[in-house]
Structures are given as C-alpha cells and as structure tokens.
Amino acid sequence: MPIYEQAYRKYEARAEPPFVRFWPITREALRLVLSKRAYIGLMIAAFIPFVVRVVQIYVVTRFPEAGRVLPVDGRLFGEFLNQQIGLTLLLSIFGGSGLIANDLRTGAILVYLSRPLTRRDYVLGKLGVVMGLNLAVTLVPGLLLYLIALGLAPDMFVKWSLAWIAPAVALHSIVISLAVSLLTLAVSALSRSARVAGLALAGLMIGLEIVRGILVAMTDQKLAHVLSVQTDLRAVGNALFGIVSSRGVVVPIVYPVVVLILLALGCLYVLRSRVRAVEIVT
Amino acid sequence: MTDVDATPLVTFKDLTVSYGMLQALGGVSGSFPPGPTGLLGPNGAGKTTLLKALLGFLRPDRGSMTAFGLDPGQKPLEVRRRIGYMPEQDCHLPGMTAGAFVAFAGELSGLPRDEAISRAHEVLYYVGLGEARYRTVDTYSTGMKQRVKLAQALVHDPDLLLLDEPTNGLDPQGREEMLVLISDIVSRRQMSLVLCSHLLRDVERTCENVIVLSQGQVATSGSIAALTGPRRQVYDVRLKGDAAAFLTDLKDKGVEWTEGEDGYRVFLPEGHGPDALFVTAREAGVQVRHLRPGTESLEDVFLRALGHGS
Numbered sequence: 001m002p003i004y005e006q007a008y009r010k011y012e013a014r015a016e017p018p019f020v021r022f023w024p025i026t027r028e029a030l031r032l033v034l035s036k037r038a039y040i041g042l043m044i045a046a047f048i049p050f051v052v053r054v055v056q057i058y059v060v061t062r063f064p065e066a067g068r069v070l071p072v073d074g075r076l077f078g079e080f081l082n083q084q085i086g087l088t089l090l091l092s093i094f095g096g097s098g099l100i101a102n103d104l105r106t107g108a109i110l111v112y113l114s115r116p117l118t119r120r121d122y123v124l125g126k127l128g129v130v131m132g133l134n135l136a137v138t139l140v141p142g143l144l145l146y147l148i149a150l151g152l153a154p155d156m157f158v159k160w161s162l163a164w165i166a167p168a169v170a171l172h173s174i175v176i177s178l179a180v181s182l183l184t185l186a187v188s189a190l191s192r193s194a195r196v197a198g199l200a201l202a203g204l205m206i207g208l209e210i211v212r213g214i215l216v217a218m219t220d221q222k223l224a225h226v227l228s229v230q231t232d233l234r235a236v237g238n239a240l241f242g243i244v245s246s247r248g249v250v251v252p253i254v255y256p257v258v259v260l261i262l263l264a265l266g267c268l269y270v271l272r273s274r275v276r277a278v279e280i281v282t
Numbered sequence: 283m284t285d286v287d288a289t290p291l292v293t294f295k296d297l298t299v300s301y302g303m304l305q306a307l308g309g310v311s312g313s314f315p316p317g318p319t320g321l322l323g324p325n326g327a328g329k330t331t332l333l334k335a336l337l338g339f340l341r342p343d344r345g346s347m348t349a350f351g352l353d354p355g356q357k358p359l360e361v362r363r364r365i366g367y368m369p370e371q372d373c374h375l376p377g378m379t380a381g382a383f384v385a386f387a388g389e390l391s392g393l394p395r396d397e398a399i400s401r402a403h404e405v406l407y408y409v410g411l412g413e414a415r416y417r418t419v420d421t422y423s424t425g426m427k428q429r430v431k432l433a434q435a436l437v438h439d440p441d442l443l444l445l446d447e448p449t450n451g452l453d454p455q456g457r458e459e460m461l462v463l464i465s466d467i468v469s470r471r472q473m474s475l476v477l478c479s480h481l482l483r484d485v486e487r488t489c490e491n492v493i494v495l496s497q498g499q500v501a502t503s504g505s506i507a508a509l510t511g512p513r514r515q516v517y518d519v520r521l522k523g524d525a526a527a528f529l530t531d532l533k534d535k536g537v538e539w540t541e542g543e544d545g546y547r548v549f550l551p552e553g554h555g556p557d558a559l560f561v562t563a564r565e566a567g568v569q570v571r572h573l574r575p576g577t578e579s580l581e582d583v584f585l586r587a588l589g590h591g592s
Contacts, residue, residue, distance in 0.1 A: 024389040032377050098376075107373035111434060114337055114367040115390040116359040277339040278301075 021117055025125025030132060033095045042094060043137065046087040050141035053080050054148055061153045072149070072156060074165050078241025081142055081172045082234045088134040088180045089230075093201050096130040096184040098194025100275065105192040113277040123185070123271050130184050134177035142169040168240045176233050179260055183229065186267035189274035205229065222251050229263065232256035290315045291442050291474055292336060296345035299328075299335050306331040308498040309345065314442070314476055318468045320485030320506070321478040322584060323495035329478045330370060332495070333444050337362060350441065363392060366435035370446040370478075372427060374419035380406055381415040384433045391438035398437065405433045409463060425456035432463065443467065443475035449484055457484075464488045482581045494584055502583060509583045516576040517556060520545035523568030531562045540585055545572065547582065 033039055053076065060072045103109045112122050146166055149157045157165075184201060191197040208228050215224035225231045235256040237243065244250075290313035299307040307328045321329045334340045336349055338358025347354055354361045375383055381402055388398030406415040409429040414422070419430055428448060435443055448464065449457045465488050467473050479485055485492055486506060493503040502509065521528060529546070532539055535558070538549040550558060556573060563570045 024386060024395075028375075028378075028382075028386050032375075035377075102376050106376055107369060107371045108375050110367070110369045110371075110373050111375070111387055112390065113339070114362060114365070114369070115387070116363040116392060117390060118359070277337070278334055 022121045022125035022128060025112065025117075025122065026128035026132065029099060029126065029129040033129065033133070039091075039095055042091060043133075046084070046091060046137040047141060049080060049083045049087075050145060053145055057145075057149050057152050061156075072153065074162055074168075075241050075243050076149075077142060077145065077165055077169050078172065078237045078243045080145060081138055081169065081176065082237045082243075084138050084141075085176055085180075085230050085233050087137055088176055089201075089205055091133050091137060092130055092180050092184040093198045095133050096181065097188050097198035097201055099126045099129060100185060100188040100271075101191045101194045101197045104189070104274075109275070110277055119272075119275050123275060126185055127181055130181035131177050134180055135173060138176050139170060139173035142173055145169075172237050172240050175236055175260070179229065179233060179263060182264050182267035182271075186270040189271055223255060225251050226255045226259045229260075232259050236260070288316045292347070292349045292476075294332070294335075294345065294347040297332070297335065297342050297347055298344040299331050299340050299342050301331075305343075306498055307335070307342075310495070310498070310500045311345075312493050312500055312503050314474070314493075315491060316474045317491065318464075318474070318489040319476050320489035320492040321476055321495065322480070322482065322485050322492055323501075324480055326497075327480075327495040328498040329480075329495055330446055331498075333367070333446060333476070333478060336444070337365065337367060363438075364441040366438065366440035366443045368431045368435040368443070368445045368448060370450060373431060374427065376420055377418060379416050379418050380411055380422070380430050380433070383419055383430065384415075384437050387434035388437040393438055401437050401439075402433070405437050406430075408436070409433045410459065424451045425453070425459075428452060428456070428460060429463075432460075436467070441474065443473055444478070445475060446478045447480070448477065449479070449481060461487055482579075482584055486579070486581075492583075510579060515550040515554065515556075516582070517548045517550065517559065518542065518545060518572070518574045518576050519548050519559060519570060520572035521563070521568045522571050524566065525568065528563055528566035528568045531566050535562065537562075540582065547576065549582070 056070050056076070057072055060067045060070055100109075103112070109122075113119065143166065146157075146169060183204075187201045187204065188194075188197045191200065209230065212224055212228040212231065215221065215227065225235070233256075235251060235253060239253040292314040294313070295311045296309045297307055297311070298305065298309050310328070310332070321332065323329050331340065335342060335347060336354055338354040338361060341355050349361045350364055352361050375386070378386070381399075384406060385395075385399045385402035388401055389395055393401065403412075403415065406412055409432050411426060411429050411433065414426060419427065422430065428451070432445070432448065435445070445464065449460050452460060461484060464475070464477065468475060468488065477485055477489055489506060491503075491505050492509065494501040525546070529539060532548065536551065537554070537558070540547045540549075548559065550556075556575075559573065560570060
C-alpha cells in the first residue's frame with residue numbers, strides 16, 4: 001500500500017497541556033540517563049558513604065566506647081552530606097553535561113520551543129533531571145540515614161533537641177543539589193558538545209580548587225576559600241550542622257552564601273541568554 | 283478545496299523584524315489563507331524569520347501579526363498549540379527511537395501520554411516509517427530524518443503546518459515521496475500549511491497561494507492560478523541575427539522578456555498578438571526561427587517579482 005493511502009485518525013479531543021508542563025522533559029531525560037548501566041553503577045557507588053555511615057551508627061550502638069573514636073551525633077549528617085558534594089559533581093558531569101549541549105547540537109531545542117512550552121518550562125524540565133539525580137544521593141540517603149539512626153539508636157537521636165537534623169539534612173541537600181545542578185546546566189548551555197561541557201565543568205571545579213589552594217598558600221587570606229564552590233557548600237553544611245573545620249578555617253558564613261547566590265544568578269543569566277529558539281549573532 | 287475568501291489563519295501587517303542591526307523583514311504585509319500557501323524566496327529573503335515570528339520566537343520591531351485571531355507575541359503558547367512546525371535544520375533527541383521521539387513531541391504539545399504513543403505510531407506509519415519506528419533517529423538517513431520531522435509536526439493534529447524547506451537534502455525519489463505526502467496532507471487531511479521553500483517546483487506542485495519574499499519585502503503574492511493565469515501571452519522565441527536590437531525594441535514597446543536556455547521567453551501584454559513579434563523582428567533585422575506559445579510558470583512570476591529579465 002502506498003504511504004499516502006495509509007491514514008491516521010483526526011485528533012478530536014484537544015486536551016489542555018498538563019499543569020506541570022516540564023514533567024515530560026524531566027521524565028524522558030531521566031529515562032535516557034538511567035538507561036546507561038555505567039551510570040547506574042556510579043549511582044550505586046555514590047551510596048557507599050551511606051553504607052559506611054550506617055555501619056558507623058550500628059557499631060557505636062553495639063559498642064558505645066567506639067563513640068569516642070567515631071562520634072555519632074548531629075554532625076555525622078553534615079559530614080556525610082559534605083562527603084556527597086564530590087559525588088554529586090561526578091554524577092552531574094556524567095549525567096547532566098549533555099542535557100542542553102546535545103539539544104543545541106542536534107537542533108532538538110526547536111522541538112521543545114515550538115511547542116506550547118516556555119523557555120522556563122524547558123529549563124525547569126532539565127533542572128529537574130540534575131536535581132533529581134543529585135537529591136537521590138543527598139536528600140534520600142540523608143533522610144534514610146536519619147531514620148536508620150532513629151531506629152538503631154533511639155536513646156541517642158529520639159530527642160527534641162535533635163529534631164533539627166531532618167530539616168537541616170533537607171536544606172543542605174537542596175542547597176548542594178541546586179548549586180551543582182544550575183552550574184551543570186549553565187556549562188552545558190555554553191557548549192554544543194556533552195564531552196566539552198563535562199570537561200569544562202570538571203576543569204572549572206578542579207581549577208577553582210587549585211586557585212583557592214594557591215591563593216591561600218600565598219596570601220593566607222581566609223576569604224580566598226570562597227573561590228571554591230565545594231568549599232562554599234561545605235561551609236554551608238558546617239554552619240548548619242555546627243561542624244568546626246578540622247583545618248581551623250573559619251570564614252563568616254555570609255561570604256559563602258553570597259558567593260553561592262551570585263553563582264546561581266550567574267547560571268540563570270547564562271541559561272536565559274543561551275536557551276533560545278533563535279540564535280542571534282550581532 | 284480552499285475557499286480563498288475564507289478568513290485567513292494568519293495575517294501580518296507592516297511586519298518588521300531585525301536580528302540586532304540586521305533587518306530581516308522590512309514592513310511586510312500579507313496573509314496565509316486556509317489551504318496550502320507557499321512562501322517563496324531566495325536564501326536570506328526572510329522566509330524562516332517570518333515563520334519564527336509566527337511561532338513567537340522573535341518580537342517584531344514594528345507592525346502586527348495575528349494567528350487564529352491571537353497575537354503570537356502575546357499568546358505564543360496558544361498559537362503554538364495549534365501549529366505544527368517542521369524546522370529546516372536537523373532536529374532529534376540523541377538515543378531516542380522514532381516512536382519515542384514522536385510520542386514525546388505529542389506529549390509536549392499537550393496530548394495525554396497514552397494518546398501520544400498511539401498517535402505517534404499512526405503518524406509514523408503515515409509518513410512511511412512504520413517499519414523503522416523502533417530504530418533510534420541517529421541511525422536514520424537524511425530522507426528518514428525529514429520524515430520523522432514531519433511526523434513530529436503532525437502528531438498533535440495541528441490546524442496549521444509550517445514546513446521549512448521539507449525537501450532539503452533529499453534525492454529525487456525522496457523528494458517526490460515527500461511532495462506526495464504534502465499533497466496528501468492538503469487534499470485528503472484538509473490541513474492548512476505553509477510551505478517555505480526556495481524550490482519553485484515544490485511550491486507550484488503543492489500550493490494554491492504564494493507569497494514571494496525578496497530581501498525582506500513581499501515581492502508579489504496571491505493565488506498561483508491568478509499569478510500565472512492567461513492575463514499575458516507567453517512565447518518562446520529563437521532568433522537569428524542581432525538579438526540585442528530586437529530585445530531593446532521589445533523593451534521600448536513595454537514587452538517583458540527573460541533569457542532562456544535556448545532563446546528568449548517573451549511576455550506580451552493583453553491585446554497584443556504574436557504578429558507584434560514579427561513586426562519588431564523585421565524592424566530589428568532579425569529572423570524569427572522558432573515561435574512557440576507557452577504558459578507563464580511560477581518561475582516566470584518569481585523571476586519577474588525578483589526583478590530578473592527585462
């Protein structure tokens with residue numbers, strides 16, 4: 001049968017788009033990312049620190065004297081989340097660096113933006129992917145760890161004085177995930193190649209860490225610490241969970257917070273100027 | 283099938299659109315009536331810019347545009363919901379099968395997921411990709427990618443289909459099949475479309491109306507039948523002798539001509555017969571060796587609108 005003899009039905013019911021217009025974008029991108037076995041392996045590996053912390057809590061409940069070496073209190077959660085920062089970066093580099101870059105390369109951005117979707121919907125859809133992946137290795141294990149701690153060591157954790165832990169875990173997880181996700185998308189939007197974007201993101205993180213180290217060594221200025229995004233995120237965690245840095249570095253929390261806010265605004269600006277259906281070169 | 287007098291789907295008046303300092307459309311006015319309309323013009327004429335303004339991607343510097351009674355600048359989502367857009371350049375999602383891609387496109391247009399999946403399969407069969415719908419689009423040939431682009435534009439059953447250079451990069455057979463599909467969409471599916479192309483034959487074959495753009499201006503517009511109709515007599519002429527004098531004399535008499543591959547195409551105004559050619563030839567001292575009546579094609583209209591020929 002010739003192709004023009006084949007028909008498709010006229011679509012009569014013209015449904016209103018779903019309220020959450022960005023959800024199909026998030027769902028399909030997550031499906032594509034999670035279809036890679038290597039990525040699933042990486043996500044499983046990101047749960048190793050969680051398992052270590054569960055063992056730590058278990059050991060301390062069985063052998064209280066171990067608590068002197070491995071203290072189990074609210075700070076444990078902050079240290080755990082600070083450990084996860086590096087892993088969220090790794091997951092974002094492999095899972096998020098191509099999210100916008102690939103669309104720019106293959107022209108798929110037009111498929112999205114010629115639909116009843118705004119640029120905000122598109123960015124929210126992509127942000128949902130990286131946020132989802134990052135929250136899966138911060139918020140989910142963080143809250144799970146808290147629940148396990150309540151179950152294994154009720155005499156240590158079932159106290160009103162420690163009820164702040166769950167909200168603090170949620171807040172720190174969201175801060176980490178949002179900062180890393182926005183940075184990932186902004187870098188992805190600056191390139192048409194997922195590999196280049198991934199390398200640029202890794203280079204940016206490592207580069208800033210190196211610059212921070214050099215400046216601190218040369219000038220001994222504590223303020224130089226805010227140059228590193230990881231250090232800023234750790235500083236937020238330290239402030240939330242009352243952790244005193246082992247290196248004795250104390251930067252007023254306002255500086256890292258301001259840097260993270262500026263970073264987020266910068267990323268939003270990049271996304272606003274790069275996510276367009278029409279590339280205007282003047 | 284088209285009622286020319288029907289309310290236009292899209293109208294634009296004095297539309298001016300610029301990319302920074304570069305003006306792409308300079309005060310164009312016109313309309314897309316229901317049915318197939320060709321948007322014709324050389325590269326850089328402003329065809330794609332007009333489509334992008336219609337989709338609300340570009341804000342006009344001046345002028346107004348309405349689609350389905352709505353301003354695309356003010357209500358872009360409502361307008362896009364009723365439009366299917368097949369972009370000129372390649373567009374697909376890496377790693378996605380054609381079925382998943384088209385269903386996803388349907389969902390983005392507001393179709394419920396189940397309906398989007400069901401329609402994706404139907405539309406892929408319709409464009410001739412039924413057997414290949416479980417392959418990833420990355421592995422498709424150029425012709426197949428063009429078809430999948432058409433499928434994603436059709437999946438939500440739009441009121442107006444915008445096809446930007448749909449036969450780009452296709453071999454003759456692929457081009458023929460694409461034109462058959464487009465004709466079928468118009469004639470049997472009763473869908474209105476705008477075919478944006480620099481290929482005259484594609485437009486002539488599939489469209490009823492045409493807007494010719496040149497350097498950001500509307501060079502001419504109207505129904506193809508009226509533009510190419512019998513209002514002027516056309517003759518293909520071959521000469522022996524000094525053609526330059528003959529052509530100059532024709533121009534002096536207000537007769538237009540274009541140079542063909544093997545002679546000249548002469549457009550006689552209403553009221554003139556071929557004897558005018560013989561008289562002019564005698565005066566110019568040339569022999570008419572071949573004289574054949576012809577019909578004015580869209581190519582003639584196009585070239586005349588662009589100022590080529592006499």
